[in-house]
Amino acid sequence: MQKIITLLFFFLVLGVGSVIAQKRLLKKADKHYENLAYKDAIGLYEQIVDAGKADFDVYQKLGDSYYYNSDLKNALKSYQKMLSLSKNVPAEYYARTASALKNSNDFEGADKLLKELRELKENDSRAAKLSALPEYLRDITATSGRYSLANIGANSPQADFAPAFYKNELVFSSARGNGNSTETKNKWTGQSYLTLIKAAIMEDGQLYKPEVFSRKLDAQLHESTATFTKDGSTVYFTRNNVEGIGFKTDTTGQVRLKIFRARMDAKGNWRDIEELPFNDDSYSVAHPALSHDETKLYFASDMPGTRGMSDIFKVDINPDGSFGIPANMGSNINTEGRETFPHVTEKGVLYFASDGHLGLGGLDIFATGKVLNNKVINLGTPVNGPADDMTFIIDESTGKGFFASNREGGKGDDDIYTFIESKSLVGNCFGNFQLTVKDDKSNELLAASLVEFKNPEGDIVISNKTDANGMISSNFDCADVLYTINVSKTDYMAKAQDFKASWDETKPSIEIKMRNIAPKIGSDVISILGLDPIFYKLNKTETLDRNKLELDQVVSYLKRYPNVHVKVVSHADSRGRNAYNLSLSKDRSFATAAYLMRNGISEYRLRLDGQGENIILNRCVDNVECEEEEHTRNRRTEFIIVKI
CATH class of the missing domain: 3.30.1330.60 (OmpA-like domain)
Structure with missing residues (x-):
């Protein structure tokens, strides 16, 4: 009997000790989670799961830790377990789990969750998009197959992403390290802090001799996502909120992101590094992209007024280098999810990554703009796939570009891919103009005036005479073509006038005034x-x-x-x-x-x-x-x- 009592006491003590150990383990895991040390948190939460002691909160935080590290495969396991334990789940987790299901090619299951999301939150745009476009996969198929891809040989085993054109080079973000043996690791990912790397672009899109872009810009923390003026004299880039040589946190303990600007001096050194005025310690401002004319800066942020986890914003750059007030790009682009990594082309196409629009899993790359009638279009495969696809840039004049993805088969965490576009997403621009010819003094409407449009090659593409009201109207190609308009009429001086067609205005009204030169006795x-x-x-x-x-x-x-x-x-x-x-x-x-x-x-x-x-x-x-x-x-x- 004494042996039995002793044995029972032994198991009781063991059980109490196990409970105490589990509580300590959970407390330690939660502390890592709260400090955004997700890699450390994952290991501890997995121990709790293996011990059979995980509850709703553990599965939620474990799923988030994987999700924030773009590991949707493992995030799915935790989220599914979380959903099975309770029906009282925040609506956002239906969307996250749906994204993770697409990563596993379970589109039926993902669509089912989005429908459930709409029942919980009727005004959620992600669920509404599915209701409006139930055949979205067919639309994605229609835009697929337009790119040939290759993984660049310069990728490292760590994260490489966010390519940017800089003169004849490519500048990108990398966690490969900056060559400093004393550098610390990022607790979020377990990798080195991001550094800007540069490399020459070869004819085949491969990169030659990657090296640190600038020691002047390297603050030993995160430097990422750069964009440059065309002359290469100014750079905008993302950096952690720093104070001295360390991080500066907000009131919740988070380290936010900020955009900085630097200018190159006459000796080729980056200097005058400054924060942009709309940065703030309480929210992130990141991933800048310049418009082609360099009068606007696009970026991602969770500043007040953001609809989701991050939205795309734009701000005017004034001639003196100051800035206007940032403006949210609106509900056509931004959702309750993540919209990030903008890139703007010469034609005004805005490319961005999103997990809030209907896609193939994780972050997909989308395009929109006036040249696309403001439709948000998924680029389709092979650019997009089940994994996270992002940081897309393209040179429209060559059809060549780069993007990053953490898809299977890569060399590292995120890899950069080079591509050639075989068919442009931007189609023909069909416009209709109305042209009126008048006398320059009397404003009399001049009927029977011969109007000819010549394209840049000198070909006459439109030829017609004005009607009784001095007008003609005609369809025309409005895709950024510079036309020369020639107008002639008896007793009037012939008029030649340039007209720049634009996607921004597909129904222009053009007025041409002509000088009466009819001879009159006594006139000079x-x-x-x-x-x-x-x-x-x-x-x-x-x-x-x-x-x-x-x-x-x-x-x-x-x-x-x-x-x-x-x-x-x-x-x-x-x-x-x-x-x-x-x-x-x-x-x-x-x-x-x-x-x-x-x-x-x-x-x-x-x-x-x-x-x-x-x-x-x-x-x-x-x-x-x-x-x-x-x-x-x-x-x-x-x-x-x-x-x-």
Whole structure:
């Protein structure tokens, strides 16, 4: 009996000790979790699971620890167990579990969870998208197959992602380490802190000789996701919120992300590193991307006004380098999930990663913009797949680019892939313009005006005459084409005007005003054509060098109207004797008429007249001191129409 009692006591003590050990283990795991040391937390939570002591809270935190490290396969196991233990589960976990199910190619199960999510939270946009597009996989299939991919040889066993074009190089984020033997590890991932790496881009998209981008920008913590101005003189990049040589936390103990800007000096060194003014210690601002014209900065943030875990924002960059007020990109782009890693192309296509739009699992890459009629389009396979796919960049002029993914078959955690796009996502732009031709003085609508559009190759792509209301309308290709519009009409000066078609405006209204040049008795051809006056050198019969163009246009006018006769009336300034000036003006009239005759105008259509200093246009009469430019205005010739 005594042996039995002793044995029972032994098991009792053992049981009590086990409970105490489990509580200590859970407390330690929770502390790692609260400190965002997810890799350490995973190991301890798994011990609790193996001991059969896990509850709802353990499975939730274990699932989150895997989820935040993009391990959706293991996150799924924990989330499914969590859902089986309670029906009172926060709505967000239905979406996360659905994403993890897609990672395992269980789209039916994922869609089922999203439908349940809509019952719990009717206004959740992720569930609403599924209801609106139940055949979304068919749409994704339609956009698939447009890329050929290759894993770059420069990837490391650690995380490599966030490529950015920089001159002839690629700059990307890497956890491979910065070569410092004393560097610490990131508790979230268990890897080295992210460093910006650069490498030359080879013709085949592979990278040559990766090395640390800049020691000046390396703060021994996270430096990531860079974007550069086209001249390479300014960089925007993401960095942890730092204070001195360490992290700075918010009130909840989290270390937030901030965007910094640096400029290159004349010696090629990065300097003037500064925080952007809309950073804040209480939220993250990260992953910058410049618009092509460098007037806007796009970024991801969970700042106030964010719909989900992170949203895409944009902010104006003013000419003086200051910034406007950040604006959320709206519900068409942002969801209750994660929208992040923006990239903007020359055509204005916004690429971004999201797990809130309908996709193939984890983060997928999407595109939107005016050139896509603001539709949010999944890029499809092979760019997107069951894993996390993100940080997409492309050079639209070559169709070449890069993105990152943690898909199976890679070399490390996240790998960078190079690609060639065989078919653009951006299709044709079909627009319709309305063009009106008017008289430039009376605003009279000019019917029967011939309008021609020429493309950059000089081909006439549109040719038509205006109707009774002086208008034409026509369909046209509006995909950023620079057209030359030529308009002609009897008794009007031909007009050539450039017109830049744009995806931003597919239904432009164009107005062209034309100058009436019909000959009228007593009118000066120079005035009719709106030309600069014909001036002469001092005491010379030669016109100023700049007037040859005007003389040639007078010749063209007289050839256009072969029945017009003109009187070539020349003048002199008031300096010199009257008789000399009269003789000089007659010589000028003769010399000018001779130029017209040499260029094909019959002498029978020309009359000569020298007025000397009889008609002075300004104050510069005899004995008045004037500037040379004032005297020049009086040394002139007019072509007065005397017969039509």
